[in-house]
Amino acid sequence: MQIKTIMVIGAGQMGSGIAQVCAANGYDVYMHDLKEEFTQRGMNGIDKNLSRQVKKERMTEDxxxxxxxxxxxxxxxxxAVHADIIIEAAVENMEVKCNLFSRLDGIAQEHAILATNTSSLPITEIAASTKRPKQVIGMHFMNPVPVMKLVEIIRGLATTDEVYEAVETLAKNLQKTPVEVNDFPGFVSNRILMPMINEAIFTVYEGVSSPEDIDTVMKLGMNHPMGPLTLADFIGLDTCLYIMETLHEGFGDDKYRPCPLLRKYVKAGWLGKKTGKGFFEYE
Ligand code: CAA
Ligand code: NAD
Incomplete structure (x- = not known):
């Protein structure tokens, strides 16, 4: 199937990044959010990223x-009626996603694919909120989308091969490397990454070391490009908590229990870079 027009739902850090990459690779893109100030913030971020590409002579002004x-x-x-595929990148909450998918199912054209950028939630359950579960799929980009090469593609129970192949082709056209993953909580990426981040937060909580030193250990000792607490701030502490809750509920194992300090920070509104404060402070 031919994909020409894409709608992205959510103009936050992921949605705006996905919209940017789709538009830069020749697709027509609608970028949706709840308020104009949110879509405007997304557009401002895209403009800034593209200007940097022009400055570095990787793209012309035209x-x-x-x-x-x-x-x-x-x-x-x-x-959504204009789109061949809708990529949802709203908040990591099952109720919000199911509500959106049920509404989108009523608006989108019959052939349209409904994809979600969920970090951890079951695709099959999201698909069940629509009358087109064969056309629902996970398309999990990594943050920052313009830089990171990976896209995890996750089939729901009913997803057809045709839909999988269309999404795989789209990921390649966006110059990403797709990897097929089964529908388990956290898929591969967050099943492995998030317990490490949660453990780093427990390390702060138990007073083993300071946030700065914990990050230094992982950067200089393990050659990670950023420490786990900076990475948590960068992902968003609310998103980290939602993912840990999904892992904990999905596997029922105590090893996925979210650290109480993570819950406390989220309750305080310290969500990381996007609110200016998390484990570290940002301008
Ligand atoms: N948007 C667009 N481009 C960005 C960017 C952003 N938000 N942040 C950085 N970049 C670009 C910079 O412009 C720079 O580009 P050039 O090479 O063209 O100059 C390049 O990335 C490198 O940036 P910096 O030199 O400023 O900093 P850095 O070397 O530390 O790299 C990084 C930044 C690529 C983000 C790097 O720190 C990194 O790889 N961090 C880990 C990222 C990661 O693990 N992501 C996965 C998160 S988990 C996830 O996404 C899944 C989930 O469901 C939660
Ligand atoms: P974010 O908080 O930066 O942005 C979310 C945006 O969605 C906000 O602008 C919000 O206004 C909007 N939104 C909320 N409800 C909406 C609705 N009903 N309709 C339309 N828009 C709505 O969050 P984010 O980091 O961009 O994460 C978005 C999704 O991507 C989540 O499911 C998250 O798990 C996933 N994800 C996040 C990362 C990451 O590193 N942050 C990586 C991969 C996947």
Whole structure:
């Protein structure tokens, strides 16, 4: 099937990154969020990223303008009617996602694929909120989307081969490397990454070392590009908590229990880089 027009739901750090990469690779893109100020913030971020590409002579000013012209910010979910595929990147909450998928199912064209960028939630359950479970799939990008090469593709129980292949081709056209993963909590990426981040938070909680030193250990000792606490701030502590809760509930094993300090930070509104404060402070 031919994909020409894409709608991205959520213009946050992931949604805006996905929209940018889709537009830069020639697709027409609707980028949806609840309020105009949110779509505007997403567009500002994209503009800044593209300007950096122009400055580094990886893109011409004309190419930047063409990319921006292919992007349509919107607060009207009915624009989903134009899309061949909808990639949902709203908050990591099953109720929000099921509600969105059920509404999108009623708006989207019959052939349209409904994909989710969920970090951890079961694709099969999200698909069950629609009348087209064969056309529902997980398309899990990594943060920051313009830089990271991986896309995990997750089939729900009913997802057809045709839909899988269309999404795999799309990922390749976006210059990403797709990897097929089965529908288990946290897939592969977050099943492995998030317990490490949670353990780093327990290490702070138990007073083993300071956040700075814990990150230094992992950066200089294990050659990670950023320490686990900086990475947690960068992902969003709310997202980290939702993912740990999904792992804990999904596997029922105490080893996935979210650290109480993580819960406390989220309750305080310390969500990391996006709110200016998490384990570290940001401007
Ligand atoms: N958007 C676009 N581009 C960005 C960016 C962003 N938010 N942040 C950094 N970049 C670009 C920079 O412009 C720079 O590009 P050039 O090479 O063209 O100059 C490049 O990335 C490197 O940036 P910096 O030199 O400023 O910093 P760095 O060397 O530390 O790299 C990083 C930044 C790529 C983010 C690196 O620190 C890194 O790889 N961190 C780990 C990222 C990671 O693990 N991501 C996965 C998170 S988990 C996930 O996504 C799944 C989930 O469900 C939670
Ligand atoms: P974010 O908080 O930066 O952005 C979420 C956006 O969704 C916000 O702008 C919010 O206004 C919008 N939104 C919320 N409910 C909505 C609705 N009903 N309709 C339309 N828009 C709505 O979050 P994010 O980091 O971009 O994460 C988005 C999704 O991507 C989550 O499912 C998350 O688990 C997943 N994800 C996150 C990362 C990461 O590193 N942050 C990586 C991969 C996947």
């Amino acid at each position: 190419e930047k303008q063409e990319t921006l012209n292919r992007l349509r910010p919107t607060t009207d979910l009915d624009d």
